[in-house]
Amino acid sequence: MRQILCLLITLAALHCTAQVPTQGLVAYFPFDNNTQDNSEYHNNGTINGGIQTTTDRNGNACGAMAFDGKTGYVSVPNNSSIQAIRSGFTVATWFKLDVPTANEARVVLFSKDSTDAIGKAEPGFHVTYLQNFNEAMGQLSFCNGYAEEDKTYGQHRLAYNEWYHIALSYDEGWLNLYLNGKRVWQAMYNQAIEKNDFALEIGRNLWPQTNYFKGSYDEYRLYNRGLNATEILALYNYTPPLADGNTLSLHMPSDITVVADEGKCSATVSYNEPTATVGCGQASIHLASGQASGSAFTVGTHTITYEAKHNNKKEAAAFNITVLDRQPPVFEYAPEVTTHTYDSAGATVHYLFGASDNCGTFKTYRTAGMAAGSKFPIGKTEVKYEAVDSFGNKSACSFMVIVIQDERPVVKETAPATVVQARPAPKAETITPKAEPKAETTTIAKTNTEPVAKANNEKPKPAPTTKATVSEKPKSEPVKPNPSPVATPTSEPTVIEVACGSDISRNTDAGKCGASIHYNVPKYKGQALKLNEGIASNSLFPVGLTRNSFSLVDVPGFVSNCHFVVKVSDKEKPVINCPKDTIIMLSYNRKGIIYNYTPPKASDNCGVDSFVQTIGSAPGCFLPIGEHPFEFIAIDAAGNKTVCGYSVSVRNSGKTEKLEIPKQLDALLNLGNDTIKYEHEGEVGNCLLTMFVYDDGEEDGDSVSIIFDGQVLVDNQKLRLKDNGPIRRQLALASGNPNYIVAKAWNTGRTGLNTMRMDIYEGDIPDEKHLRGKKPILSKILHARPGQASGIILRCNW
Numbered sequence: 160m161r162q163i164l165c166l167l168i169t170l171a172a173l174h175c176t177a178q179v180p181t182q183g184l185v186a187y188f189p190f191d192n193n194t195q196d197n198s199e200y201h202n203n204g205t206i207n208g209g210i211q212t213t214t215d216r217n218g219n220a221c222g223a224m225a226f227d228g229k230t231g232y233v234s235v236p237n238n239s240s241i242q243a244i245r246s247g248f249t250v251a252t253w254f255k256l257d258v259p260t261a262n263e264a265r266v267v268l269f270s271k272d273s274t275d276a277i278g279k280a281e282p283g284f285h286v287t288y289l290q291n292f293n294e295a296m297g298q299l300s301f302c303n304g305y306a307e308e309d310k311t312y313g314q315h316r317l318a319y320n321e322w323y324h325i326a327l328s329y330d331e332g333w334l335n336l337y338l339n340g341k342r343v344w345q346a347m348y349n350q351a352i353e354k355n356d357f358a359l360e361i362g363r364n365l366w367p368q369t370n371y372f373k374g375s376y377d378e379y380r381l382y383n384r385g386l387n388a389t390e391i392l393a394l395y396n397y398t399p400p401l402a403d404g405n406t407l408s409l410h411m412p413s414d415i416t417v418v419a420d421e422g423k424c425s426a427t428v429s430y431n432e433p434t435a436t437v438g439c440g441q442a443s444i445h446l447a448s449g450q451a452s453g454s455a456f457t458v459g460t461h462t463i464t465y466e467a468k469h470n471n472k473k474e475a476a477a478f479n480i481t482v483l484d485r486q487p488p489v490f491e492y493a494p495e496v497t498t499h500t501y502d503s504a505g506a507t508v509h510y511l512f513g514a515s516d517n518c519g520t521f522k523t524y525r526t527a528g529m530a531a532g533s534k535f536p537i538g539k540t541e542v543k544y545e546a547v548d549s550f551g552n553k554s555a556c557s558f559m560v561i562v563i564q565d566e567r568p569v570v571k572e573t574a575p576a577t578v579v580q581a582r583p584a585p586k587a588e589t590i591t592p593k594a595e596p597k598a599e600t601t602t603i604a605k606t607n608t609e610p611v612a613k614a615n616n617e618k619p620k621p622a623p624t625t626k627a628t629v630s631e632k633p634k635s636e637p638v639k640p641n642p643s644p645v646a647t648p649t650s651e652p653t654v655i656e657v658a659c660g661s662d663i664s665r666n667t668d669a670g671k672c673g674a675s676i677h678y679n680v681p682k683y684k685g686q687a688l689k690l691n692e693g694i695a696s697n698s699l700f701p702v703g704l705t706r707n708s709f710s711l712v713d714v715p716g717f718v719s720n721c722h723f724v725v726k727v728s729d730k731e732k733p734v735i736n737c738p739k740d741t742i743i744m745l746s747y748n749r750k751g752i753i754y755n756y757t758p759p760k761a762s763d764n765c766g767v768d769s770f771v772q773t774i775g776s777a778p779g780c781f782l783p784i785g786e787h788p789f790e791f792i793a794i795d796a797a798g799n800k801t802v803c804g805y806s807v808s809v810r811n812s813g814k815t816e817k818l819e820i821p822k823q824l825d826a827l828l829n830l831g832n833d834t835i836k837y838e839h840e841g842e843v844g845n846c847l848l849t850m851f852v853y854d855d856g857e858e859d860g861d862s863v864s865i866i867f868d869g870q871v872l873v874d875n876q877k878l879r880l881k882d883n884g885p886i887r888r889q890l891a892l893a894s895g896n897p898n899y900i901v902a903k904a905w906n907t908g909r910t911g912l913n914t915m916r917m918d919i920y921e922g923d924i925p926d927e928k929h930l931r932g933k934k935p936i937l938s939k940i941l942h943a944r945p946g947q948a949s950g951i952i953l954r955c956n957w
Contacts (some may be wrong), residue, residue, distance in 0.1 A: 179397050183249075183384035185240045188361075189399060190377050192221040194233050200240040204233040204361065215377045216253055216322035217398070218785075220437075220469070228257065228373025232267075232363035237356050241271075243383040245352040250286060251326035251337075251386070251394050252379040258319050259373055265289050267372040268327060269381065270364035271357045285364035286327055288336070307346045309336070315343045320783075322377075324395045330385020340395035342388060407469040408436040409444070409476045416481045417456075424518035425455045426482045433476065435467040442469035443774070445790070447802055449477075454798065458484045458518055458550070466802075468788065487554035488516040488546035497561040498535075505536040506562045514546045514554075519662050519724055521548040528560070537564045657683050659709060659721040665700075666730045672765035673699040674727045681709055681721060688721065702729045702765060702797070733763040733770075733793035737803035743782075745811050749893045750846065751783040752809055753870070759803055761793035768796045774804075781847060781889055781923070784809050820899050820952060821869075828871055830864050835901050837950040839939045841919075846892040846955040849924040850900070853885035854878040855916040855940055862905040863913060863943070868898050875905055878915055885927060890919075892955045901950040904943035913943045917951065 187198045192212050194204035208230025215222025226232070235241065250268045259265075270285030288309075315338050317323060326337040329348065336344035361379065362372040378399060386394075411433045417426045430452045435442035449463035450456060464477040490513070500506035510531050514523060528542030529535060543557040659681045665674040678696045681688045693707030694700055708722035736759050743752060755778050761770045775789030776782065791803040824833050852873070854861060858880055865873035865888070872888045879885065892898045904913035918935040941949040 178393055180382070180386060180390040180393065183382040184380060185243065185383050186235065186359075186379075186381040188233070188376075188379040190215075190222070190224040190379060191219075194224070196235075200238075202235050202238065202241060202359075204235045207232050207234055210362075213375050215375075216255070222399075223253075223255075223375045223377035225257075225375045226362045226372045228259065228371050230371070232371065233361040235359040235361070237271075237358050240383070241359050241381075242354055244381065245354055247330040247383070247385045249326060249328040249382040249384065249386040249391070250380070251324070251382075251391065253322055253324050253377040254372075254374055255322045256317055256319050256374045264317060264319075264374075265370050265372065266325065266374075267362055267364050267370055268325070270360050271355055272360070272365040285366070287364055287370065288325065288327075307334075309344050311343060326386070326391045326394065328385040328387075328391065333385075335385075335388075337388070337391050337395075340392040406437060407442060407467060407472045407474050409442075409465065409467040409474045410434045410436065411465065411476045411478045414479045414481070416483065418483050418485050419458050419517065421486070422517055423455075424484065425457045427453065428456050428480055428482070429453045430463075430480070433465045433467075435469065435474075437469045442467045443788075445773070445792075445802065446800065447475060448800065449480075450798055456480050456482050458482045468804075484518055484548065484550040484552060486517045487552035488514045488521045488548050490514045490544070490546065490554060490556035495559045495561070497563065499563045499565050500537075501565055503537065503564055505534045507532060508535045508560050508562065510542070510558075510560060514544075514556075516546070516548045518548060518550070519726065520664065521546050522661070526555070527557070535560050535562045537562050657681050657688065657709070657711075657721050659707075659723045662724045662726065664726045664728070666728050667702060667764060668699075669731070670764050671699065672729070673701045676700050676725055676727075678707075678723075678725075683711055686711070692722075694725070700725050700727050702727050729765050729795065729797040730799065731764045731795075732799040733761050733767050733795050733801045735759050735761045735791060735793055735801050735803040737791070738789075738805050740806050740808070742808045742810060745784070745809065749811070749891065751781050751891050753779060753867075753872070753889045753891055754782040754787075754807065754809075755779050755870075755872075759791055761791070761801070763793070763795040763799075765795055765797065767793050769794045779889065781891055782807060782809050784811055820897055821901075824866070824901070824903060824948060825869065828866065828869075830866070830871070830903055831946075833903055833946050833948040835948045835950050837899070837952055838941060839937075840952045840954075841937045841939075842954045842956075843892070843919070843921065843936055844955065845921040846894050847922060848890040848892065848953075849920045849922065850888050850890055851881070851885040851918045851920070851924075851927065851930075851935075852878070852888075852902070852915055853881040855914045858883070860906065861913045861915070863915060864903045864905070866899075866901045866903065868893070878913075881916075881927070885918075887924070887926065889923060890953075892953055894955055896954070898953045898955075899950055900953065901948050902941050902943050903948040904945055907944050914940060915943075916940050919953075 184198045185200050186196050186202045188194055188204060189197060190212075194206055196202040196204065209227030210231040210233070211225050212221050213223050213225040214220050224233075252268070254266055256264045256266070266288040268286040268288070270287075272285050324337075324339050328335045328337070332347055332349045334346045334348050335342055359381075361376070364370050378394075378397070380394065412431045415428060415430055417428055419426050432452060433444060435444055444465055444467045447464040447466040449461055460479050460481045462477050462479055464475060466473060466475045496508055496510045498506050498508055508531070514521065523544050523546045526543045526545050528540055538561070540560045540562075541557055542560055543555060545553060545555045547553050660678060663676060663678060665676060668674050675697065680690075680696060688709035688711055691708050691710050693705055703726075705725040705727075706722055707725060710721070738756075738759060743754075745752060754776070758772065758778065761767045770791065770793045773790045773792055775787065785808075787807045787809065789805055789807065793801045793803075820837070822835055824830050824835065826832060852863075852865065858878065861878040862875055863873065863878060864871060864875050865886070867888070867890055873886055876886060890898075890900070900917070902913075902915060902917075907913055917937075917939050919937040920930070920933060920935050924930065924933070937951075937953075939951060941951070943949040
């Protein structure tokens with residue numbers, strides 16, 4: 160038997176109820192999660208070194224003890240009941256061998272030994288069954304210096320990772336070894352077993368050199384008499400009750416309430432991850448939903464769910480993390496406003512103020528004073544505002560609006576007056592012009608009179624003048640004084656306040672990395688404002704924060720506080736096409752299967768950030784009989800997580816029908832109906848093999864499919880030279896039955912027949928790099944052409 164790597168095969172045997180012998184029983188260790196002795200003598204053992212609970216042959220998680228082969232053993236203090244095994248005894252137990260570090264396995268059943276026992280007054284003794292794979296022999300050691308070869312070893316060779324029942328009975332000078340209820344070896348031993356006071360040890364013997372057992376023990380019994388074959392068969396057929404090890408309890412932390420970090424709408428929260436209590440072994444715990452410890456949790460309540468798995472049990476539990484917002488809005492500016500006016504009734508005043516909040520959503524209310532744009536009276540007016548966020552936190556601000564009335568300036572204009580001074584009139588001389596009307600005597604201030612023009616283009620005659628003397632000041636234009644400058648109040652550009660609306664918060668639309676959002680475009684006196692920054696209404700807004708700001712068009716003034724924020728959050732979890740639980744039934748003595756599967760895929764509305772397999776084997780690995788969990792986790796950029804968990808159960812149907820060797824390819828394989836010519840047959844000792852297939856001559860475009868026991872392992876793949884990368888596949892043969900490997904050719908290549916070489920190695924060979932120093936146990940050339948496939952028939956005895 161050669162080494163088998165990476166296999167853990169637990170066979171559940173079928174037993175019938177039998178009467179277990181109790182007479183002479185001095186120690187009984189069920190090894191159900193402890194080393195308590197259930198016999199009447201209570202020879203309880205103490206665990207030393209590397210021992211831990213493990214799954215027994217019936218799949219009970221706490222039903223056996225695993226010994227590490229280096230330091231682990233059970234020690235039982237010496238007493239009179241243990242010393243009674245000198246004249247006759249029987250030791251019986253179930254055991255399973257782990258893969259040893261050396262090429263031998265040593266089943267140390269018990270010992271009462273000391274490193275210096277030989278030659279002393281109290282010689283020690285031990286019982287060990289040795290299987291040496293280099294020498295292909297078995298050997299029983301009993302007492303110091305006694306060793307007898309098991310000459311029928313080849314008929315009952317032990318395999319790794321498989322449960323066996325072993326019993327050694329000594330009575331009336333005869334040693335009888337039983338495996339699985341049948342006697343396989345017998346020898347005489349007529350020497351006396353000396354009494355000693357050493358402790359009884361299970362799993363270790365100290366002479367002639369220290370040896371440890373590497374594997375598992377279950378249902379260990381020690382009698383002070385030799386049992387007969389019927390009694391030993393009853394022990395083999397006995398099925399013990401299940402140990403209470405399949406319990407699972409998940410312990411969650413208490414609910415957590417914290418306050419949001421300063422200036423943030425979230426809090427970084429660290430919490431203690433949950434723990435699980437099981438009967439034995441260890442449970443797997445993973446975060447099923449919610450955020451991991453140390454994440455930033457937004458204001459609100461978050462449910463954190465964890466799931467624990469142990470054997471076939473699952474348990475989920477949750478706790479809440481609540482983040483409270485205790486931060487009120489903050490008024491960023493509210494300056495005092497001063498204006499001047501000539502109007503005694505007051506002035507129209509526009510003022511600005513701004514506020515913000517850590518969570519963005521708040522409303523402002525004026526609690527005193529007048530609104531911006533109102534006509535404020537002369538004097539001081541206090542204006543008060545209050546801001547309230549969506550969580551009821553409040554803050555207030557106040558400022559003064561001061562209106563000062565200025566006196567309108569008076570403008571005065573001055574000019575020199577005209578002075579007319581009359582002298583005493585002299586006596587008038589009467590002149591009587593001919594044929595002329597009498598002229599009126601007129602006193603005027605100015606003598607510059609224009610001549611009067613007559614009709615018919617006659618030249619005007621000078622008008623008659625009086626003989627009065629008129630004196631006046633020198634002619635001059637009056638000088639107007641320079642006006643004083645008029646004082647006008649200084650005015651800022653008109654600020655028009657327009658309500659833009661509240662901030663908007665939405666989750667993404669289903670299946671999209673954004674949200675389609677409608678909002679009302681703000682208007683001023685019926686005129687729509689211009690979008691300066693942001694995204695238009697009825698558009699798809701991306702995940703995150705988008706600031707929308709607006710301004711007036713063709714209207715004097717500006718709007719500095721007209722904006723709102725659109726927040727789009729991604730709460731949509733990734734989607735995984737998670738497979739359902741699968742049951743694979745095996746027959747004809749199979750102990751596992753090469754499991755090929757297509758890993759699930761993940762998708763997300765905003766893209767998958769990470770997608771990893773956390774539990775389970777990769778495609779193409781060997782799965783032994785038992786339950787095999789698989790788990791995949793997808794996380795998107797927003798931290799949303801989806802867990803895909805399922806199990807693959809590999810079971811043995813118990814049927815032992817022979818595998819029919821086909822002579823023609825099965826139509827269900829969809830590879831054609833080629834006839835099959837079997838060119839080679841072979842027998843191997845190991846049922847787990849690794850096959851390498853490559854082109855034996857030159858790479859000429861040959862393409863093949865390979866079928867193993869009805870399973871397509873290679874589907875229409877080109878052959879390469881060995882150095883360029885051969886085809887590698889694992890094989891798990893059915894023990895005791897013929898197995899077949901068939902190569903189907905899709906073409907004949909450039910050089911005729913499709914010729915390939917098939918090298919077969921024992922165990923699991925990860926890749927061609929690990930072939931150094933290894934020789935194949937089988938190396939055959941196969942010839943195939945379209946229409947006629949070539950095959951090999953293999954047998955193994957596991």
